Amino acid sequence: MGNDGGSIPDRRDLVKSKKKAEQADKNNQTRARWFYCALSKAPLVEPIVSDALGQLYNKDAILEFLLDRGAYGDGEEICGHIKSLKDVKTLKLTPVTSVREGASEEDVPKFQCPLSQKAMTGHVPFVYLVPCGCVMSQAGFRALSTTPPASPSGGPQLDVCPQCATKFDREKDVRQINPPEEESTRLRLALAAAKAQKKSKKRKSEAVSDDPPSKVAKKGTDKESGHLVASRAVQSSLAMEEAKRKASMSDAVKSLYGDPTKKRKETFTTMGTFTRYA
Structure with missing residues (x-):
């Protein structure tokens, strides 16, 4: 090649390297999880609810899904574990008091922590309490919540919500909103195990009769x-x-049936055989 008026190919033209896999923008993923409903993909508008996995939904979208579970194409994959409104909790959110100038409408957070005033954008972990639904940043919750004293009866140690003074169990009633992928996987497995255990108990109760032995x-x-x-x-x-x-x-x-009390004498035609007269 060469000397013919053409171009000389180099290594980039002859050797095709494998293209790198496209990676999703993490900022867009974070914005989608914290600013939009996980089911309808519409912007989050109060009333907002959350499930056992910490995902955020618009309450009207959940109601529509419960009335028609085929209303959303991927509804069963996203929130198939939600069977009624008892499986979600309505959140008590604090609106943002100050908005940064020059920020676009999509990037402006709508809610903040009532304790530390940190915006709810996904860059700071947030939690909510199951009994009352109060939402606050994890740092503010840890800073103001105190370790409850041991219960004399040996029951669960109840703490008090720093916002509304509702009692809650620190081990069971504190749920993180939009947890990391590892924690989300663990919560899904725990939810599936609890569901299977509930089904086995129901089958056993149906097998055993309600009456005593x-x-x-x-x-x-x-x-x-x-x-x-x-x-x-x-x-x-x-x-x-x-x-x-x-x-x-x-x-x-x-006379055809004979008298069973009288013994009839056998003849040479009936001797050794079974008849009705024998």
Whole structure:
């Protein structure tokens, strides 16, 4: 090649390297999780609810999904574990008091922490309490919440919400909003395990009768005695019908059946064989 007026190819033209996989923009993913409904993909508007996985939804979208589970194409994949409004909690959010000048409308946060005044943008972890639904930043919650004293009865140690003074269990009632992927996977597995355990308990309760064993045994003996009495009544009625039938027979017909009390003498034609007269 060359000297013909053409171009000389180099290594970039002859060797095709593998293209790098396209990576999603993390900022866009964070904005989608914190500014938009996880189900309808519409901007979050109060009332806002959250499930056991910490995902955010518009309440009207959840109501529409519960009325028609096929209203959204990927609804079962996103929130198939939500069977009723008992599976979600309405959040108590604090609107933002000050807006940064020059920021676009899409990037302006709508809510903030009532304790630390930090904006709810996804860059700072936020939590909510299950009993009351109060939302606050994780740092502000840890700074103001205190370790509750040990319960004398040995029950759960209840803490008090720093915003509305509602009692809650620190181990069970604190849920992180939009947790990391590892934590979200763990929560999904725990939710599936709890669902399977609930189904197994329901099957066992259906298999075991509600009546005590003594009543079950008594019912069984009553049924057996009832069957025995019925069979005896049938036998007695059949015997009475047979006696009436024989009483109405003529002597000629009776001679065909013979008298079982009299022993009939065998002849050479019936000797050694079974007949009705034997």
